[in-house]
Amino acid sequence: MRDAFLESTGRMLQKNPDSVVVLADIGVSQFREAGLFKYGGLSDEYSDRFINCGIREQLMIGVAAGLAKEGFRPLVHSYAPFLIERPYEQIKIDFAHLGLGGVFVSVGASFDASNSGRTHQAPGDVGLLKLIPDFEIHVPGHADEAAVLLDEAAAGDGRVYVRLSEDMNSTARPVEPGKFHVERQGSSGAPAVIAVGPMLDRVLEATEALDVTVLYATTVMPFDSWTLRDTGASEVVPVEPYLLGTSAAEVSGALHDRPHRLMSLGVRNMELRNYGTLEDHIEVHGLDAESLRDSISGFLAK
Known part of the structure:
Protein backbone atom coordinates (compact mmCIF):
# COMPACT_ATOMS: atom_id res chain seq x y z
CA MET A 1 0.00 0.00 0.00
CA ARG A 2 2.88 2.38 0.67
CA ASP A 3 4.10 1.93 -2.91
CA ALA A 4 0.60 2.77 -4.16
CA PHE A 5 0.68 5.83 -1.93
CA LEU A 6 3.97 7.04 -3.35
CA GLU A 7 2.72 6.58 -6.92
CA SER A 8 -0.54 8.36 -6.17
CA THR A 9 1.35 11.26 -4.59
CA GLY A 10 3.43 11.57 -7.76
CA ARG A 11 0.25 11.79 -9.83
CA MET A 12 -1.20 14.37 -7.46
CA LEU A 13 1.89 16.57 -7.69
CA GLN A 14 1.90 16.27 -11.47
CA LYS A 15 -1.80 17.04 -11.99
CA ASN A 16 -2.36 19.69 -9.33
CA PRO A 17 0.21 22.50 -9.07
CA ASP A 18 -1.40 23.60 -5.79
CA SER A 19 -0.77 20.27 -4.07
CA VAL A 20 1.90 20.05 -1.39
CA VAL A 21 3.19 17.29 0.91
CA VAL A 22 3.79 18.02 4.59
CA LEU A 23 5.81 15.55 6.69
CA ALA A 24 7.22 15.20 10.19
CA ASP A 25 10.32 13.17 9.24
CA ILE A 26 8.35 9.92 8.75
CA GLY A 27 8.26 9.03 5.05
CA VAL A 28 11.03 11.37 3.91
CA SER A 29 13.34 8.49 2.96
CA GLN A 30 10.57 6.71 1.03
CA PHE A 31 9.72 9.80 -0.99
CA ARG A 32 13.42 10.41 -1.64
CA GLU A 33 13.91 6.83 -2.86
CA ALA A 34 10.88 7.27 -5.14
CA GLY A 35 12.60 10.27 -6.74
CA LEU A 36 9.97 12.77 -5.60
CA PHE A 37 11.95 14.56 -2.93
CA LYS A 38 15.64 15.07 -2.22
CA TYR A 39 17.43 16.66 0.72
CA GLY A 40 18.46 19.98 -0.79
CA GLY A 41 16.35 19.04 -3.80
CA LEU A 42 17.79 21.54 -6.26
CA SER A 43 17.46 19.17 -9.22
CA ASP A 44 14.03 17.75 -8.37
CA GLU A 45 10.94 19.34 -9.89
CA TYR A 46 8.77 18.74 -6.81
CA SER A 47 11.28 19.70 -4.12
CA ASP A 48 9.63 23.01 -3.31
CA ARG A 49 6.32 21.22 -2.70
CA PHE A 50 7.63 19.05 0.13
CA ILE A 51 7.85 20.49 3.63
CA ASN A 52 9.52 18.43 6.33
CA CYS A 53 8.74 19.88 9.76
CA GLY A 54 11.00 17.47 11.60
CA ILE A 55 9.66 15.49 14.54
CA ARG A 56 6.99 18.11 15.31
CA GLU A 57 3.62 16.59 14.52
CA GLN A 58 1.51 19.47 15.89
CA LEU A 59 3.53 21.87 13.74
CA MET A 60 3.03 19.58 10.73
CA ILE A 61 -0.76 19.92 11.05
CA GLY A 62 -0.57 23.67 11.66
CA VAL A 63 1.62 24.20 8.59
CA ALA A 64 -0.70 22.06 6.47
CA ALA A 65 -3.74 24.03 7.68
CA GLY A 66 -2.03 27.31 6.85
CA LEU A 67 -1.32 26.06 3.34
CA ALA A 68 -4.95 24.93 2.97
CA LYS A 69 -6.15 28.38 4.08
CA GLU A 70 -4.07 29.90 1.28
CA GLY A 71 -5.65 27.65 -1.34
CA PHE A 72 -3.24 24.72 -1.46
CA VAL A 103 -5.63 14.60 2.76
CA PHE A 104 -4.35 12.67 5.79
CA VAL A 105 -2.58 9.39 4.98
CA SER A 106 -1.34 7.07 7.71
CA VAL A 107 0.69 3.91 7.88
CA GLY A 108 1.05 1.51 10.80
CA ALA A 109 -2.69 0.88 11.26
CA SER A 110 -3.56 -0.67 14.64
CA PHE A 111 -0.43 -2.75 15.16
CA ASP A 112 1.50 -3.19 11.89
CA ALA A 113 4.60 -1.92 13.68
CA SER A 114 4.26 -4.56 16.38
CA ASN A 115 8.00 -4.66 17.07
CA SER A 116 8.03 -0.89 17.68
CA GLY A 117 5.66 -1.21 20.62
CA ARG A 118 2.66 0.79 21.77
CA THR A 119 4.04 4.16 20.68
CA HIS A 120 3.52 3.19 17.03
CA GLN A 121 0.06 1.63 17.41
CA ALA A 122 -3.28 3.42 17.02
CA PRO A 123 -6.38 1.20 17.20
CA GLY A 124 -8.41 4.25 18.26
CA ASP A 125 -7.61 6.50 15.29
CA VAL A 126 -10.83 5.99 13.32
CA GLY A 127 -12.97 6.40 16.44
CA LEU A 128 -11.24 9.71 17.21
CA LEU A 129 -11.70 11.13 13.72
CA LYS A 130 -15.37 10.17 13.77
CA LEU A 131 -15.79 12.80 16.48
CA ILE A 132 -14.75 15.53 14.02
CA PRO A 133 -17.48 16.47 11.53
CA ASP A 134 -17.22 16.07 7.77
CA PHE A 135 -14.28 13.66 7.64
CA GLU A 136 -14.28 10.98 4.96
CA ILE A 137 -12.53 7.87 6.29
CA HIS A 138 -11.24 5.18 3.93
CA VAL A 139 -9.78 1.81 4.98
CA PRO A 140 -8.55 -0.03 1.87
CA GLY A 141 -7.88 -3.75 2.02
CA HIS A 142 -5.55 -3.95 -0.98
CA ALA A 143 -2.95 -1.75 -2.65
CA ASP A 144 -5.06 -1.36 -5.82
CA GLU A 145 -7.99 -0.16 -3.72
CA ALA A 146 -5.70 2.26 -1.91
CA ALA A 147 -4.66 3.78 -5.25
CA VAL A 148 -8.28 4.45 -6.22
CA LEU A 149 -9.14 5.99 -2.86
CA LEU A 150 -5.96 8.08 -2.71
CA ASP A 151 -6.48 9.47 -6.22
CA GLU A 152 -10.07 10.35 -5.34
CA ALA A 153 -8.96 12.08 -2.15
CA ALA A 154 -6.23 14.04 -3.93
CA ALA A 155 -8.66 15.30 -6.56
CA GLY A 156 -11.26 16.48 -4.02
CA ASP A 157 -11.36 19.43 -1.65
CA GLY A 158 -12.70 17.92 1.60
CA ARG A 159 -11.08 16.40 4.67
CA VAL A 160 -10.12 12.80 3.92
CA TYR A 161 -8.31 10.17 5.98
CA VAL A 162 -6.84 7.13 4.21
CA ARG A 163 -5.66 4.40 6.58
CA LEU A 164 -3.00 2.21 4.96
CA SER A 165 -1.89 -1.14 6.39
CA GLU A 166 0.58 -3.93 5.76
CA ASP A 167 -2.19 -6.46 6.35
CA MET A 168 -3.93 -6.98 2.99
CA ASN A 169 -6.48 -9.18 1.27
CA SER A 170 -5.25 -11.46 -1.51
CA THR A 171 -7.11 -9.64 -4.31
CA ALA A 172 -8.63 -6.21 -4.81
CA ARG A 173 -12.38 -5.68 -5.03
CA PRO A 174 -14.37 -3.04 -6.91
CA VAL A 175 -14.15 0.24 -5.04
CA GLU A 176 -16.74 2.98 -5.13
CA PRO A 177 -15.92 5.59 -2.46
CA GLY A 178 -18.74 5.80 0.04
CA LYS A 179 -20.36 2.49 -0.96
CA PHE A 180 -20.19 -1.03 0.46
CA HIS A 181 -19.48 -3.85 -2.01
CA VAL A 182 -21.74 -6.90 -1.76
CA GLU A 183 -19.10 -9.62 -1.66
CA ARG A 184 -21.40 -12.55 -0.88
CA GLN A 185 -25.20 -12.59 -1.02
CA GLY A 186 -27.01 -14.65 1.58
CA SER A 187 -30.66 -15.63 1.51
CA SER A 188 -33.37 -12.99 1.95
CA GLY A 189 -32.97 -11.34 5.36
CA ALA A 190 -29.84 -13.35 6.21
CA PRO A 191 -27.51 -11.86 8.83
CA ALA A 192 -25.03 -9.31 7.48
CA VAL A 193 -21.33 -9.38 8.26
CA ILE A 194 -19.52 -6.13 7.43
CA ALA A 195 -15.84 -6.79 6.72
CA VAL A 196 -13.78 -3.60 6.84
CA GLY A 197 -10.66 -3.34 4.69
CA PRO A 198 -8.04 -6.03 5.43
CA MET A 199 -10.55 -8.12 7.42
CA LEU A 200 -12.29 -9.44 4.29
CA ASP A 201 -10.27 -12.59 3.52
CA ARG A 202 -10.50 -13.82 7.10
CA VAL A 203 -14.22 -13.03 7.26
CA LEU A 204 -14.87 -14.98 4.05
CA GLU A 205 -12.98 -17.97 5.41
CA ALA A 206 -14.77 -17.74 8.75
CA THR A 207 -18.27 -17.57 7.21
CA GLU A 208 -17.93 -19.93 4.25
CA ALA A 209 -20.35 -22.46 5.80
CA LEU A 210 -22.83 -19.84 7.07
CA ASP A 211 -25.86 -18.30 5.40
CA VAL A 212 -24.82 -14.67 5.71
CA THR A 213 -24.48 -11.68 3.44
CA VAL A 214 -20.92 -10.32 3.47
CA LEU A 215 -20.57 -6.59 2.83
CA TYR A 216 -17.13 -5.19 2.13
CA ALA A 217 -16.39 -1.69 3.39
CA THR A 218 -13.45 0.41 2.22
CA THR A 219 -15.21 3.64 3.24
CA VAL A 220 -16.50 3.75 6.81
CA MET A 221 -17.40 7.44 7.00
CA PRO A 222 -19.80 8.36 5.61
CA PHE A 223 -21.37 5.03 6.53
CA ASP A 224 -23.31 3.29 3.73
CA SER A 225 -26.60 2.82 5.58
CA TRP A 226 -28.60 2.14 2.43
CA THR A 227 -26.68 -0.93 1.29
CA LEU A 228 -26.93 -2.38 4.80
CA ARG A 229 -30.68 -1.69 4.93
CA ASP A 230 -31.17 -3.26 1.50
CA THR A 231 -29.91 -6.60 2.81
CA GLY A 232 -32.95 -6.84 5.08
CA ALA A 233 -30.71 -8.15 7.86
CA SER A 234 -31.80 -7.91 11.47
CA GLU A 235 -28.54 -9.38 12.79
CA VAL A 236 -25.32 -7.51 11.96
CA VAL A 237 -21.67 -8.21 12.74
CA PRO A 238 -19.18 -5.46 11.84
CA VAL A 239 -15.59 -6.79 11.78
CA GLU A 240 -13.14 -3.91 11.99
CA PRO A 241 -9.31 -3.72 12.00
CA TYR A 242 -9.41 -1.05 14.71
CA LEU A 243 -11.14 -0.54 18.05
CA LEU A 244 -14.07 -2.87 18.61
CA GLY A 245 -17.42 -1.08 18.44
CA THR A 246 -16.21 1.89 16.37
CA SER A 247 -19.06 1.55 13.84
CA ALA A 248 -21.72 0.27 16.25
CA ALA A 249 -23.58 3.59 16.39
CA GLU A 250 -23.70 3.80 12.60
CA VAL A 251 -25.11 0.26 12.32
CA SER A 252 -27.78 0.97 14.91
CA GLY A 253 -28.56 4.29 13.27
CA ALA A 254 -29.00 2.63 9.89
CA LEU A 255 -31.50 0.16 11.40
CA HIS A 256 -33.09 2.56 13.90
CA ASP A 257 -36.61 1.67 12.79
CA ARG A 258 -36.11 -2.12 12.93
CA PRO A 259 -35.56 -4.51 15.81
CA HIS A 260 -32.00 -5.76 15.37
CA ARG A 261 -29.13 -7.53 17.11
CA LEU A 262 -25.54 -6.35 16.86
CA MET A 263 -22.20 -7.90 17.76
CA SER A 264 -19.04 -5.86 17.15
CA LEU A 265 -15.71 -7.54 16.48
CA GLY A 266 -12.43 -5.66 16.30
CA VAL A 267 -9.36 -4.73 18.29
CA ARG A 268 -10.13 -5.20 21.97
CA ASN A 269 -9.65 -2.28 24.33
CA MET A 270 -6.82 -3.76 26.35
CA GLU A 271 -3.19 -2.91 26.91
CA LEU A 272 -0.78 -5.47 25.44
CA ARG A 273 2.75 -5.22 26.78
CA ASN A 274 4.26 -7.92 24.58
CA TYR A 275 5.66 -7.06 21.17
CA GLY A 276 5.02 -10.14 19.01
CA THR A 277 4.23 -10.14 15.30
CA LEU A 278 1.29 -8.74 13.35
CA GLU A 279 -0.17 -12.25 13.25
CA ASP A 280 0.23 -12.59 17.03
CA HIS A 281 -1.80 -9.44 17.58
CA ILE A 282 -4.49 -10.55 15.15
CA GLU A 283 -4.84 -13.81 17.07
CA VAL A 284 -4.84 -12.20 20.52
CA HIS A 285 -7.66 -9.88 19.49
CA GLY A 286 -9.70 -12.76 18.06
CA LEU A 287 -9.47 -11.55 14.46
CA ASP A 288 -8.01 -14.69 12.89
CA ALA A 289 -10.38 -16.80 10.79
CA GLU A 290 -10.87 -19.53 13.41
CA SER A 291 -11.70 -17.07 16.20
CA LEU A 292 -14.02 -15.10 13.92
CA ARG A 293 -15.83 -18.31 12.99
CA ASP A 294 -16.39 -19.17 16.64
CA SER A 295 -17.56 -15.66 17.54
CA ILE A 296 -19.92 -15.22 14.59
CA SER A 297 -21.36 -18.74 14.80
CA GLY A 298 -21.93 -18.41 18.53
CA PHE A 299 -23.69 -15.07 18.11
CA LEU A 300 -25.98 -16.29 15.34
CA ALA A 301 -26.84 -19.49 17.25
CA LYS A 302 -28.27 -17.57 20.22
Whole structure:
Protein backbone atom coordinates (compact mmCIF):
# COMPACT_ATOMS: atom_id res chain seq x y z
CA MET A 1 0.00 0.00 0.00
CA ARG A 2 2.88 2.38 0.67
CA ASP A 3 4.10 1.93 -2.91
CA ALA A 4 0.60 2.77 -4.16
CA PHE A 5 0.68 5.83 -1.93
CA LEU A 6 3.97 7.04 -3.35
CA GLU A 7 2.72 6.58 -6.92
CA SER A 8 -0.54 8.36 -6.17
CA THR A 9 1.35 11.26 -4.59
CA GLY A 10 3.43 11.57 -7.76
CA ARG A 11 0.25 11.79 -9.83
CA MET A 12 -1.20 14.37 -7.46
CA LEU A 13 1.89 16.57 -7.69
CA GLN A 14 1.90 16.27 -11.47
CA LYS A 15 -1.80 17.04 -11.99
CA ASN A 16 -2.36 19.69 -9.33
CA PRO A 17 0.21 22.50 -9.07
CA ASP A 18 -1.40 23.60 -5.79
CA SER A 19 -0.77 20.27 -4.07
CA VAL A 20 1.90 20.05 -1.39
CA VAL A 21 3.19 17.29 0.91
CA VAL A 22 3.79 18.02 4.59
CA LEU A 23 5.81 15.55 6.69
CA ALA A 24 7.22 15.20 10.19
CA ASP A 25 10.32 13.17 9.24
CA ILE A 26 8.35 9.92 8.75
CA GLY A 27 8.26 9.03 5.05
CA VAL A 28 11.03 11.37 3.91
CA SER A 29 13.34 8.49 2.96
CA GLN A 30 10.57 6.71 1.03
CA PHE A 31 9.72 9.80 -0.99
CA ARG A 32 13.42 10.41 -1.64
CA GLU A 33 13.91 6.83 -2.86
CA ALA A 34 10.88 7.27 -5.14
CA GLY A 35 12.60 10.27 -6.74
CA LEU A 36 9.97 12.77 -5.60
CA PHE A 37 11.95 14.56 -2.93
CA LYS A 38 15.64 15.07 -2.22
CA TYR A 39 17.43 16.66 0.72
CA GLY A 40 18.46 19.98 -0.79
CA GLY A 41 16.35 19.04 -3.80
CA LEU A 42 17.79 21.54 -6.26
CA SER A 43 17.46 19.17 -9.22
CA ASP A 44 14.03 17.75 -8.37
CA GLU A 45 10.94 19.34 -9.89
CA TYR A 46 8.77 18.74 -6.81
CA SER A 47 11.28 19.70 -4.12
CA ASP A 48 9.63 23.01 -3.31
CA ARG A 49 6.32 21.22 -2.70
CA PHE A 50 7.63 19.05 0.13
CA ILE A 51 7.85 20.49 3.63
CA ASN A 52 9.52 18.43 6.33
CA CYS A 53 8.74 19.88 9.76
CA GLY A 54 11.00 17.47 11.60
CA ILE A 55 9.66 15.49 14.54
CA ARG A 56 6.99 18.11 15.31
CA GLU A 57 3.62 16.59 14.52
CA GLN A 58 1.51 19.47 15.89
CA LEU A 59 3.53 21.87 13.74
CA MET A 60 3.03 19.58 10.73
CA ILE A 61 -0.76 19.92 11.05
CA GLY A 62 -0.57 23.67 11.66
CA VAL A 63 1.62 24.20 8.59
CA ALA A 64 -0.70 22.06 6.47
CA ALA A 65 -3.74 24.03 7.68
CA GLY A 66 -2.03 27.31 6.85
CA LEU A 67 -1.32 26.06 3.34
CA ALA A 68 -4.95 24.93 2.97
CA LYS A 69 -6.15 28.38 4.08
CA GLU A 70 -4.07 29.90 1.28
CA GLY A 71 -5.65 27.65 -1.34
CA PHE A 72 -3.24 24.72 -1.46
CA ARG A 73 -4.25 21.04 -1.26
CA PRO A 74 -2.05 19.61 1.52
CA LEU A 75 -1.30 15.93 1.91
CA VAL A 76 -0.13 15.11 5.43
CA HIS A 77 1.53 11.79 6.22
CA SER A 78 2.92 9.87 9.18
CA TYR A 79 2.33 6.83 11.36
CA ALA A 80 -1.27 6.73 12.58
CA PRO A 81 -0.53 7.71 16.23
CA PHE A 82 1.67 10.62 15.10
CA LEU A 83 -0.81 11.79 12.46
CA ILE A 84 -4.07 11.48 14.40
CA GLU A 85 -3.56 11.04 18.14
CA ARG A 86 -0.65 13.35 18.94
CA PRO A 87 -1.88 16.41 16.94
CA TYR A 88 -5.59 15.73 17.43
CA GLU A 89 -6.37 19.21 18.76
CA GLN A 90 -4.70 20.83 15.76
CA ILE A 91 -6.80 18.70 13.38
CA LYS A 92 -9.93 19.64 15.32
CA ILE A 93 -9.25 23.38 15.46
CA ASP A 94 -6.88 24.23 12.60
CA PHE A 95 -8.69 22.12 10.00
CA ALA A 96 -12.23 21.29 11.09
CA HIS A 97 -13.15 24.45 13.00
CA LEU A 98 -11.82 26.60 10.15
CA GLY A 99 -13.56 24.45 7.53
CA LEU A 100 -10.37 23.54 5.67
CA GLY A 101 -9.68 20.51 3.50
CA GLY A 102 -6.71 18.18 3.31
CA VAL A 103 -5.63 14.60 2.76
CA PHE A 104 -4.35 12.67 5.79
CA VAL A 105 -2.58 9.39 4.98
CA SER A 106 -1.34 7.07 7.71
CA VAL A 107 0.69 3.91 7.88
CA GLY A 108 1.05 1.51 10.80
CA ALA A 109 -2.69 0.88 11.26
CA SER A 110 -3.56 -0.67 14.64
CA PHE A 111 -0.43 -2.75 15.16
CA ASP A 112 1.50 -3.19 11.89
CA ALA A 113 4.60 -1.92 13.68
CA SER A 114 4.26 -4.56 16.38
CA ASN A 115 8.00 -4.66 17.07
CA SER A 116 8.03 -0.89 17.68
CA GLY A 117 5.66 -1.21 20.62
CA ARG A 118 2.66 0.79 21.77
CA THR A 119 4.04 4.16 20.68
CA HIS A 120 3.52 3.19 17.03
CA GLN A 121 0.06 1.63 17.41
CA ALA A 122 -3.28 3.42 17.02
CA PRO A 123 -6.38 1.20 17.20
CA GLY A 124 -8.41 4.25 18.26
CA ASP A 125 -7.61 6.50 15.29
CA VAL A 126 -10.83 5.99 13.32
CA GLY A 127 -12.97 6.40 16.44
CA LEU A 128 -11.24 9.71 17.21
CA LEU A 129 -11.70 11.13 13.72
CA LYS A 130 -15.37 10.17 13.77
CA LEU A 131 -15.79 12.80 16.48
CA ILE A 132 -14.75 15.53 14.02
CA PRO A 133 -17.48 16.47 11.53
CA ASP A 134 -17.22 16.07 7.77
CA PHE A 135 -14.28 13.66 7.64
CA GLU A 136 -14.28 10.98 4.96
CA ILE A 137 -12.53 7.87 6.29
CA HIS A 138 -11.24 5.18 3.93
CA VAL A 139 -9.78 1.81 4.98
CA PRO A 140 -8.55 -0.03 1.87
CA GLY A 141 -7.88 -3.75 2.02
CA HIS A 142 -5.55 -3.95 -0.98
CA ALA A 143 -2.95 -1.75 -2.65
CA ASP A 144 -5.06 -1.36 -5.82
CA GLU A 145 -7.99 -0.16 -3.72
CA ALA A 146 -5.70 2.26 -1.91
CA ALA A 147 -4.66 3.78 -5.25
CA VAL A 148 -8.28 4.45 -6.22
CA LEU A 149 -9.14 5.99 -2.86
CA LEU A 150 -5.96 8.08 -2.71
CA ASP A 151 -6.48 9.47 -6.22
CA GLU A 152 -10.07 10.35 -5.34
CA ALA A 153 -8.96 12.08 -2.15
CA ALA A 154 -6.23 14.04 -3.93
CA ALA A 155 -8.66 15.30 -6.56
CA GLY A 156 -11.26 16.48 -4.02
CA ASP A 157 -11.36 19.43 -1.65
CA GLY A 158 -12.70 17.92 1.60
CA ARG A 159 -11.08 16.40 4.67
CA VAL A 160 -10.12 12.80 3.92
CA TYR A 161 -8.31 10.17 5.98
CA VAL A 162 -6.84 7.13 4.21
CA ARG A 163 -5.66 4.40 6.58
CA LEU A 164 -3.00 2.21 4.96
CA SER A 165 -1.89 -1.14 6.39
CA GLU A 166 0.58 -3.93 5.76
CA ASP A 167 -2.19 -6.46 6.35
CA MET A 168 -3.93 -6.98 2.99
CA ASN A 169 -6.48 -9.18 1.27
CA SER A 170 -5.25 -11.46 -1.51
CA THR A 171 -7.11 -9.64 -4.31
CA ALA A 172 -8.63 -6.21 -4.81
CA ARG A 173 -12.38 -5.68 -5.03
CA PRO A 174 -14.37 -3.04 -6.91
CA VAL A 175 -14.15 0.24 -5.04
CA GLU A 176 -16.74 2.98 -5.13
CA PRO A 177 -15.92 5.59 -2.46
CA GLY A 178 -18.74 5.80 0.04
CA LYS A 179 -20.36 2.49 -0.96
CA PHE A 180 -20.19 -1.03 0.46
CA HIS A 181 -19.48 -3.85 -2.01
CA VAL A 182 -21.74 -6.90 -1.76
CA GLU A 183 -19.10 -9.62 -1.66
CA ARG A 184 -21.40 -12.55 -0.88
CA GLN A 185 -25.20 -12.59 -1.02
CA GLY A 186 -27.01 -14.65 1.58
CA SER A 187 -30.66 -15.63 1.51
CA SER A 188 -33.37 -12.99 1.95
CA GLY A 189 -32.97 -11.34 5.36
CA ALA A 190 -29.84 -13.35 6.21
CA PRO A 191 -27.51 -11.86 8.83
CA ALA A 192 -25.03 -9.31 7.48
CA VAL A 193 -21.33 -9.38 8.26
CA ILE A 194 -19.52 -6.13 7.43
CA ALA A 195 -15.84 -6.79 6.72
CA VAL A 196 -13.78 -3.60 6.84
CA GLY A 197 -10.66 -3.34 4.69
CA PRO A 198 -8.04 -6.03 5.43
CA MET A 199 -10.55 -8.12 7.42
CA LEU A 200 -12.29 -9.44 4.29
CA ASP A 201 -10.27 -12.59 3.52
CA ARG A 202 -10.50 -13.82 7.10
CA VAL A 203 -14.22 -13.03 7.26
CA LEU A 204 -14.87 -14.98 4.05
CA GLU A 205 -12.98 -17.97 5.41
CA ALA A 206 -14.77 -17.74 8.75
CA THR A 207 -18.27 -17.57 7.21
CA GLU A 208 -17.93 -19.93 4.25
CA ALA A 209 -20.35 -22.46 5.80
CA LEU A 210 -22.83 -19.84 7.07
CA ASP A 211 -25.86 -18.30 5.40
CA VAL A 212 -24.82 -14.67 5.71
CA THR A 213 -24.48 -11.68 3.44
CA VAL A 214 -20.92 -10.32 3.47
CA LEU A 215 -20.57 -6.59 2.83
CA TYR A 216 -17.13 -5.19 2.13
CA ALA A 217 -16.39 -1.69 3.39
CA THR A 218 -13.45 0.41 2.22
CA THR A 219 -15.21 3.64 3.24
CA VAL A 220 -16.50 3.75 6.81
CA MET A 221 -17.40 7.44 7.00
CA PRO A 222 -19.80 8.36 5.61
CA PHE A 223 -21.37 5.03 6.53
CA ASP A 224 -23.31 3.29 3.73
CA SER A 225 -26.60 2.82 5.58
CA TRP A 226 -28.60 2.14 2.43
CA THR A 227 -26.68 -0.93 1.29
CA LEU A 228 -26.93 -2.38 4.80
CA ARG A 229 -30.68 -1.69 4.93
CA ASP A 230 -31.17 -3.26 1.50
CA THR A 231 -29.91 -6.60 2.81
CA GLY A 232 -32.95 -6.84 5.08
CA ALA A 233 -30.71 -8.15 7.86
CA SER A 234 -31.80 -7.91 11.47
CA GLU A 235 -28.54 -9.38 12.79
CA VAL A 236 -25.32 -7.51 11.96
CA VAL A 237 -21.67 -8.21 12.74
CA PRO A 238 -19.18 -5.46 11.84
CA VAL A 239 -15.59 -6.79 11.78
CA GLU A 240 -13.14 -3.91 11.99
CA PRO A 241 -9.31 -3.72 12.00
CA TYR A 242 -9.41 -1.05 14.71
CA LEU A 243 -11.14 -0.54 18.05
CA LEU A 244 -14.07 -2.87 18.61
CA GLY A 245 -17.42 -1.08 18.44
CA THR A 246 -16.21 1.89 16.37
CA SER A 247 -19.06 1.55 13.84
CA ALA A 248 -21.72 0.27 16.25
CA ALA A 249 -23.58 3.59 16.39
CA GLU A 250 -23.70 3.80 12.60
CA VAL A 251 -25.11 0.26 12.32
CA SER A 252 -27.78 0.97 14.91
CA GLY A 253 -28.56 4.29 13.27
CA ALA A 254 -29.00 2.63 9.89
CA LEU A 255 -31.50 0.16 11.40
CA HIS A 256 -33.09 2.56 13.90
CA ASP A 257 -36.61 1.67 12.79
CA ARG A 258 -36.11 -2.12 12.93
CA PRO A 259 -35.56 -4.51 15.81
CA HIS A 260 -32.00 -5.76 15.37
CA ARG A 261 -29.13 -7.53 17.11
CA LEU A 262 -25.54 -6.35 16.86
CA MET A 263 -22.20 -7.90 17.76
CA SER A 264 -19.04 -5.86 17.15
CA LEU A 265 -15.71 -7.54 16.48
CA GLY A 266 -12.43 -5.66 16.30
CA VAL A 267 -9.36 -4.73 18.29
CA ARG A 268 -10.13 -5.20 21.97
CA ASN A 269 -9.65 -2.28 24.33
CA MET A 270 -6.82 -3.76 26.35
CA GLU A 271 -3.19 -2.91 26.91
CA LEU A 272 -0.78 -5.47 25.44
CA ARG A 273 2.75 -5.22 26.78
CA ASN A 274 4.26 -7.92 24.58
CA TYR A 275 5.66 -7.06 21.17
CA GLY A 276 5.02 -10.14 19.01
CA THR A 277 4.23 -10.14 15.30
CA LEU A 278 1.29 -8.74 13.35
CA GLU A 279 -0.17 -12.25 13.25
CA ASP A 280 0.23 -12.59 17.03
CA HIS A 281 -1.80 -9.44 17.58
CA ILE A 282 -4.49 -10.55 15.15
CA GLU A 283 -4.84 -13.81 17.07
CA VAL A 284 -4.84 -12.20 20.52
CA HIS A 285 -7.66 -9.88 19.49
CA GLY A 286 -9.70 -12.76 18.06
CA LEU A 287 -9.47 -11.55 14.46
CA ASP A 288 -8.01 -14.69 12.89
CA ALA A 289 -10.38 -16.80 10.79
CA GLU A 290 -10.87 -19.53 13.41
CA SER A 291 -11.70 -17.07 16.20
CA LEU A 292 -14.02 -15.10 13.92
CA ARG A 293 -15.83 -18.31 12.99
CA ASP A 294 -16.39 -19.17 16.64
CA SER A 295 -17.56 -15.66 17.54
CA ILE A 296 -19.92 -15.22 14.59
CA SER A 297 -21.36 -18.74 14.80
CA GLY A 298 -21.93 -18.41 18.53
CA PHE A 299 -23.69 -15.07 18.11
CA LEU A 300 -25.98 -16.29 15.34
CA ALA A 301 -26.84 -19.49 17.25
CA LYS A 302 -28.27 -17.57 20.22
